[in-house]
Amino acid sequence: MKERIQNPALTVPGAFKALQLLAASVHDAEIPEVTLYLVQLRASQVASARVV
Numbered sequence: 516m517k518e519r520i521q522n523p524a525l526t527v528p529g530a531f532k533a534l535q536l537l538a539a540s541v542h543d544a545e546i547p548e549v550t551l552y553l554v555q556l557r558a559s560q561v562a563s564a565r566v567v
Contacts, residue, residue: 524531
């Protein structure tokens, strides 16, 4: 399947900064690492990607 957008975080104005702020907010919320990993895993499955 061909990508429609190369990398939205880099091509959409303000998206990268918003993702950085979201990551900082998640870190400040003190969510357990296991929970964060499971959310990342599920999101990558939905996006048909692999977890890095």
